Amino acid sequence: MSLAERAFRRLRDAIVQGALPAGSRISERSLAASLGISAQPVREALRRLEQDGMVVTLPRRGTVVADFGPDRQAEMGRIRAALEGAAAALAAQRADAAALDALAAQLAAMQAATAAAAPEQVSEANERFHGLIHQATGNAFLIRSLAALRAFDHFGRVRALNATPQELPRALREHAGILAALQARDPDLAEARMRAHVLRSLAVGGLLPPAPRRKRSA
Amino acid sequence: MSLAERAFRRLRDAIVQGALPAGSRISERSLAASLGISAQPVREALRRLEQDGMVVTLPRRGTVVADFGPDRQAEMGRIRAALEGAAAALAAQRADAAALDALAAQLAAMQAATAAAAPEQVSEANERFHGLIHQATGNAFLIRSLAALRAFDHFGRVRALNATPQELPRALREHAGILAALQARDPDLAEARMRAHVLRSLAVGGLLPPAPRRKRSA
DNA sequence: ATTCTGCATCTGCCATAGCAGATGGCAGCG
DNA sequence: CGCTGCCATCTGCTATGGCAGATGCAGAAT
Known part of the structure; x- marks a missing residue:
């Protein structure tokens, strides 16, 4: 290197x-x-x-x-949600059978780690799952941009995964839903699910308001 | 420089x-x-x-x-739609009065150029409008990424603007709707409108299927 | 004729040296 | 005491030279 x-x-x-x-x-x-x-x-x-x-x-x-406090983190989170959605949409079009198999394997690994209550391995499997989707797009710009974004809130993500006991199985279910959309070759569904998954994960981490409701408090 | x-x-x-x-x-x-x-x-x-x-x-x-044929162009277009949407959402939160005034001025300039049937100036005003939104976010990463993306399909955009006679007024109306969402401080509405605007513009340029339907002709 | 080997050459990568522009402090003048 | 202009110094930026790795070809060996 x-x-x-x-x-x-x-x-x-x-x-x-x-x-x-x-x-x-x-x-x-x-x-x-x-x-x-x-x-x-x-x-x-x-x-x-x-x-x-x-x-x-x-x-x-x-x-x-540069200064990136909570505001910047929230911004980068929202940007990441948009880009992860685009990546899922492209992956639904471009991913080959091998990539889908690898995703299924990572999902199984994440499920096993969840059952074994091993947060470290769950987080790792989570990162790999998203990374595999990025790679499946084959788009260099997307891969690079998402790698940069993930560096920002890496610790925020691991914190979010361990925020509540029900967070792990929920993230697991959402991952399964995303993989199903990819296997069904449905770009729009994959994008919507991925986007919702990232946004909800950010909300658990406390970086975004929990629901897309109207603003009440500035 | x-x-x-x-x-x-x-x-x-x-x-x-x-x-x-x-x-x-x-x-x-x-x-x-x-x-x-x-x-x-x-x-x-x-x-x-x-x-x-x-x-x-x-x-x-x-x-x-690198090789970026029509497939890559379509990919970059979809990514740009996602990022432009995120930029509009952030701009709805961050833009100050001066930025909104500048956007209104650019919208007026675009309208005047449309009325005068000056495609060159319309395209320029169009670029400035989007650029102002990017700047209004104040997010360096977003600004840089979108600048890179815009370089890809610059010619495709000017071609799309002159594709049909009704394209100019339609783009103008959509810009007005986006600005209204920004002035209303509605991030989700701004994002949805911007995203739809970019996607439809890409479809006019022939880089995306006009509707989320299946592709018929290559 | 085919295969292997050694070398000339090209590549990206890094180290060193020196450039112009910007800053801060200090002397000198008012 | 306050202000101004100069200069040492630090900054990022560029030029030059040389390094190791990778390639392609020529020629020898089989």
């Missing part, structure tokens, strides 16, 4: 974990020195982070970690 | 215009020489193009222009 890729992942994890709080100034040179590499890969990593919205860099001024 | 940014835009335009057909091999060095700059900005431009899905680069092998 290239040094730029390594630096990118390392910085991304550091940011989402809070090790680099919002507003932190990042210098290409000093960061390169602390990583023991040249400034070029670091620069490349910063550019990618900028495209993902995690840092902002003012030309000739400096690079700082 | 930086050399990397210039190289990126130049390459992007060359690709969408067909000057660099799919499968064209791009070498960092030779391209840098032909542009009269160093290899570093060219490399940076290629990385951005890769993230946008326009080129694929195999490590130590080379970089080639």
